[in-house]
Amino acid sequence: MLSDYLRRHDGVITLAQARHAGLSRQSVNQRVRSGRWRQCSRGVYFVDDRPFTDAARVRAAVWSFGDQAVASGLAAAWWHGLTRFAPLDVDVTMPRSGSGRKREGARLRRRDLAPADVVESRGLRVTALPLTAIEAAVRGRRNRDVMDRALQHDADLRDLWNAHLRNKGRYGSPAARILLQAAADGEHSEAERLLTKLMRAAQITGWRTNARVGGYVVDVLFRRARVVIEVDGWAFHSDAQVFQNDRERQNALSLQGWQVLRFTWLDLVEYPDRVVATIKAAIRV
Structure with missing residues (x-):
């Protein structure tokens, strides 16, 4: 019982748990004095026969x-x-x-x-x-x-x-x-606004928002460079069907010769420089 307990609890045991397993306080103290158990804090021990x-x-x-x-x-x-x-x-x-x-x-x-x-x-x-x-x-x-x-x-x-x-x-x-x-439902449009703000600040031109291409409406389109940008909100993956549809659309656009970039709200907020650099590298023609 004791061995199984220690195995399931990473070799850590409390005095109360040890006594419940049938050990007396004296038995616990003996194990500590012999070096078999290490006292982590008052009433908490680690069986020192395994990695900590x-x-x-x-x-x-x-x-x-x-x-x-x-x-x-x-x-x-x-x-x-x-x-x-x-x-x-x-x-x-x-x-x-x-x-x-x-x-x-x-x-x-x-x-x-x-x-x-x-x-x-x-x-x-x-x-x-x-x-x-x-x-x-x-x-x-x-x-x-x-x-x-x-x-x-x-x-x-x-x-x-x-x-x-x-x-x-x-x-x-x-x-x-x-x-x-x-991460709420309206976040996607906020992420789109943040993306366009980043592109304007970086003086990136030649793009259109909510443009139709290949039978789909995409978030941002660079027609000359044949680049599409899609923005995913944090909660986009909470709907399995939406997730699947997005991937099918991305594959279809790729097969038609469009390069598809995907950014999340987290990308736009935490790594804006990386987003801008990725876009510039993609549209360089």
């Missing part, structure tokens, strides 16, 4: 704040598979009434989360995917695409809005609202 992975580090950090603690922010995003790398400091949320001090390697926030905003994943309490996505997305520009990845997987835009409204007033709430508005 990022998963073990995140789990140990969260469990060190008690059984009501929750992994949140970028730590939760990594746990859900929305980011590639685990953060150096683990974001932990615990109730306002809870006890616990800040610890090295952990970033503690006190607030009360609604039951809908907490899930258990692989034996660890973490913020649910919708809240995780909007909180992690505002933690620096390089993390903005976390929300996009969440929408590509199991998250629904309405769920993200509901999580945002349940947690108004938290850190990053105004920035999250802007991102959510950008």
